[in-house]
Structures are given as C-alpha cells and as structure tokens.
Amino acid sequence: MKRPLSVVIWIVIALVGAGALGGIAFHRGEPLNATWFVVAAGCCYLVAYRFYSAFIAARLLTLDDTRATPSERHDDGRDFVPTNKWILFGHHFAAIAGPGPLVGPTLAAQFGYLPGTLWLIAGAVFAGCVQDFIVLFCSIRRDGKTLGEIAREEVSQRGGFIAQLAVLAIMVILLGVVALVIVNALKSSPWATFTLAATIPVALLLGLYLRFLRPGRVLEASFIGVALVLFVVVAGQWVADSPSWSHVFTLSGVTLAFALIAYGFAASALPVWLLLAPRDYLSAFIKAGAIFSLAAGILLVRPQVLMPPLTRFIDGSGPVFAGKIFPFCFITIACGAISGFHSLISSGTTPKMIIRESHARFIGYGAMLMESFVGVMAMIAACAMTPGVYFAINSPASIVGATSDAAAATISSWGYPLQAQTMTDLARAVGEQTLLNRAGGAPSLAVGMAQIFSSTIGGPRLLSIWYHFAIMFEALFILTVLDAGTRVGRFMVQELGGRVWKPFATTGWWPGILISSALIVGAWGYFLYQGVVDPLGGINSLWPLFGISNQLLAAVALVVATTILLKMKRIRWIWLTLIPMTWLVIITMTASYQKIFDPNPRLGFLSYANALTAQIAAGKIPAAKIADTQRVIFNQRLDAAVTAVLAAMIIVLIIEALLQWYRILNADPRSVLHETACVATRWPEDFSGASYTATAAEPDAPAMEG
C-alpha cells in the first residue's frame, strides 16, 4: 500500500514542478507571481534529490556505509570530528554560501528572468550538485585530501600543480571582484559606510571576549555581536542625518578601495582570533538569519515579477555587462548553478567530519540545491522591481548618464519606462543620496529585499532600515570572504615562496607574514582599483573574469572526478560527469575567446585597448586624461593576458587527463586508484554522532573555564 502511495505522490510532485516550469517558460504579458518560481524550483529539487542523487549514490559511487570514514579512523576532536549529518549540512552550507549566488543572478537578470532561472535549477541539478557530491565522496575515500592533492595523485603531478595555481588565481580575482561589489554599494553612502565600519570594532570586541573573557563561548558572544550590529544599522541613520558625521563617512570609490585594501592587509596579518574569526561568527548568524527571512518574506509577500522573461539585451548589448546570452548568462550566474570553489570545501573540511559515506548525498548534493534556491530567491528579488529601476541602479554612468533625467531618458528609450522622479523618490525612501550607477548587484538586491521585507514588517516607514540591513548583510559576509580569502591566499603565497627560500614558508615568521600579506593584498587590490577607475564600471570587465575563473575551477574538479570514476571502472555512467565537464569547457573557452578577441570594445579586452589607443593617436583624449587612459589600456591588456593564462591552464590539464584516460582504458598498470584501504566501521548502525552532543549536556561533562 505504501509504495503505490509514494509513486502517486512523486508523480504529483513531478507534474506540479513541470507545470510550474512550463508556466514560467511560456507565460507572456501580465506579471508573473513569484510563487511559480518557488514551486518550480522546490519540486525540481525534490525530484532531483529523490531520484537523480539516489541514482548517483547507488550506481555511480556505490556508497558503502560499512566502511569507516576519516572521522572515525582519525577522530582527534580537532579536524577529524564525527558530526551529526544535519549539523554538518549546516556547516557545509554556511561554508559554500557566499555572495556569488546573490550577485550573479541579480546581474544575469538583465537578460530577463527566464534564462537565469532555468540555468540556476538545471545547472545545480545536473552539474553543481553532482560536482560537490562526487568531490566530497572522492575526498572521503582519501582521508580528506584537498582537490590539489587528489589531482596530483590521480591525474598527474602537473595536473595537481595546475589545480593549485587555478585556486590561487581564482582567489585573487574573486577577492578583487567582491571588494568592488562592496565599494559600489558603499560609495557616497554615509549610512552604509558607517554601519560596515562599525562592525570592525564590534568584531574586535568579540575577539577579545572570546580570547580572554569567555574562551570559546561562541554562541553568547555572537548574540551580543548580532545585537550590536543591528544597533549600528539603526545608528547609521543618525550618522547620515548629522551634517558633520555624514561628511566623514561620505567616501569616494577610490578612498573606499584603499580602505578595503588596508583592512584586508590588517585582517591577514593580525592574529586570527582578534578580527577574522569573530567577524566570521557574526557573519554566519546574520547570513543564516537573512537568508531564512528572505525565503519567509517571498513566501508571505508573493511579489509580482515585473521583469519580462527575456529582454532585448540577450543580443549582447546589455548595459550591466556586455556579452550575448550564450555564454555569458552561464558565466555570470556561476556559483548559484555550479561553483568550482565548492570543490575546495568538499575536499577540505567536510570529508573529515562526515560519519557515513551515505551522508555525502544529503550534504554534498543537498546543500548545493539549497544554494541554488538562494540564487532563485535573489533572481526573484531583482526581478520584483520595475525593469527601469533595475537598469538605472545597475548601469554605469558612461552608458545611461550620471543624472536621474539622463538615466530615465536613456532607459525609457530602451522600452523600459522610467521617471526621473521615481529614482529620486526611491533613493530618498531608502535613505540614500542616489541609487544611480551602482553596478555590482548588491544595491539592487538590497532594494528588492527591502521592498519584500517592508511589505511584511514596518511598511514604507522601515524601507530605509531594511535597505541598510540588506546592504550590511551583503557587505558583512563579503568582508568575511575577503579577510578569510586573503589569509588563505597568504598561506598559499608563503607555501610557493617556501619552495624558493625555505624560511618564507614558516607561517609564524613576521617578515614572511608581512611580505606575503602585502603580495596577496596587492594582487587583488590591483584588480579592485582597476575596477573602481574603469570608465565602463569595472563589473563589466571583472565579473565575467571571475565567472570564467570560477567555472574553470569547476571544470578542473570535474576532470579529476571523471578520471577517478574511470579508474573505478564506472565507464557506463561516465557521462554523468563528462557532460557537465564538456559543457563547462565549452562555455569557458567561448567566453574567454570573446573576452579577449571580440571586436566590440565593450566586450573584447584587446579591442577596447586598441580603441583607446586609436583615440589617443587621433588626439580625441584631452592631455590631462592621457595618463589615466593609458592605465586603462594596460589594465585591459592585463585582463586579456590573465584570461588567456586561465584558458591555457585548463587546456593543459585536459591534455594531461586525456593521456591518463587513454592509459586507464588500455589497462596501463601505471594508472592506479589511490583510495585509502577499506576499514570496516565499528560504529553501530544507528550511530548519528549525537553521543558527543548528549554528553555535553550531562552534568559530568568537562566544565568550560573562563
């Protein structure tokens, strides 16, 4: 009786999901309700998790729960900690969910809601979740080794080195781009700048509390911190209203860029317990709270999606970033559908804490589905505002003009009606001087979130508070990525430097710390600065560069996964990783080629550099601006070179992998699978990792000092 009922339920879920997807795809004319998106995504995720991930677990990976995982074999209470699967899911999701799935879909909304939404769902189900799940499985079977180590063992020495270089490259570009997103959100905004600046002393206070007053009491410290941060969000309004203080916190893009560079250096060089760790605790709680609030807000308000399914900008003439729907929709969405960076989390911390191999399905596949849903929510929030407002916020001044009147005239001429007064009123309602020309996704997402939140609590009176709460939430966890990434980058630079001169690799050696911190901060700081001074708005050049590097890293992870599956003799099902890998290689190579060589100066780095050179030669650039223009020319050529190097790295890796695959298929004895020897688990079948938790609640548990 149970089985037929289950079959009926799953058929109903599949039909409802297909119906909702069809509704989204074929609906034209009147605005669509956001409920369609939530239902379509939810049903697709349920079906994919129930059937596709189960198929991968059973047929492709043959997960084995009788096998001891690294957390059982090496349990040390430090890195290798047996952790309940729900808690580990929370850990893993908190680690993989960053600003990418919020910013990417917001920017991709310039093509309309349809292509982005479809790719967010399909990309996650068939590529992103598969990558996270399989890399996690591979790392579990190898004692929690990193992607670079696995690539070195299973593909080749050179493959491992390329994977490590790709990680460093993506880190530098990522940090430069996310810093640019913050700068564009904070420039000329005293309220937002004060709020974010005030989180630094709050984090320092928490750092001292956790180090000296109540060591390790993260929960109580985080409650205090969150209360203080919410207070500074409100206090920002008083600062913005005070003429003298408002002046202090009204900063230009360049000033903010240098402030962020100084912050990144300090966070990397200072003791980690003082600033970096407490900020991360704060960020984790606020991130979880804001994401759940956004989901609840969308379900309660059920906003109308005002953006059309497809806009005229699918032809590549978009104002937010240049490039046609193929391949740039996929490159721009990036993390919400598939992110190469996730493979670093799936092959680092999580495999050392997992209790059973079967949990990899829930944690690897399930957490990525949830991240994809965050991307869908960001798409809804961005598309719930009128298209004219969306384009006014996200377009650079060089395209739509710097004043409300000019922007309204330009955007209306594209077929998206906009009154100049609308932008002035909206800016006043959210407590800003202007919302024009704030490319980067964060401000438009904040406006969308604020409109949804204020429709639930507070009405228009609280719109400004909600807007600045949303900006603080985005900026806070972008800063967390910035400081944590800078520190990890510093370790990578020290490791590489140590190969040349050994003392440099000593992590506690101060000259080494300062030099490596300066190198990594200088690298991403340079990209940030070039983005800030770029006449086309920075995001136009840098977000696609970030997308390309991120998707290339995902291709690296899938190349490694495919190699391992071939070694495991899973040739029949190899298309499960081979198809997404091929797709990623096609879109990244096409995007790289277009970004380097396209004759449109807004798209091609080299053609833009050549166009500017020609303008200088023709005397069209005023003498005072020639030095700046030459710097822009240099930056465009640098971006072209970086893109070419990234593309060359993946080509070399694929050649290495093809060689390895040839050997595997010809049963060459050199192609050996490097799995850890199988050890039978000693844990009972129902062990859930809860014994530690239960013990902690008992009276005789070790007392915490302090």
Added chain:
Amino acid sequence: MHSMRAEIEGQGQIENPRPLAFTIWIKRLAVKLWLGIREWCGDSAYERYVQAQRTNSEKVCLLTPAEFYVERVNRRYSRPNRCC
C-alpha cells in the same frame, strides 16, 4: 531518555496525558535544537575535543579552553573555509 519515558508513562494515569506528552516533546525538540546550534557554531568544540582526547589516548595532555580556541581558529582559517 529513560527518565523522560518513565515520566511520560507515569503521567499516563492522569486523565488527559496528551498536553504533558506534547510539552515534553517540545522540550526535547528545544534541547535538540539548542545543542545543534551550539555544535554548529563551535560553542561545544572544546567539550568534543576533551572527550576525543580522553577516548583516544591514554596519556591526556589537554589544552586549556583559551589555548584550544586560539589553536582551533588558527587551523580553521588557514585553509579555504568560506566560499564565493
């Protein structure tokens, strides 16, 4: 666990046991949630460490909570642990 079951069974003689059983269920859920949040955010990391050390090694040389906290965050933030 045992005492809770006894408590529920003991209350079975009262006229309407349902509200009490529901209260206990809510309490248990709240405790589970609380412990889960503590573990998720790292609040119980030191307790886990102490237990792992006592279970796995004969000679236990424990770090103090402050030493453990510094060591833990140093280790945690020296590898990619926050994504884009």
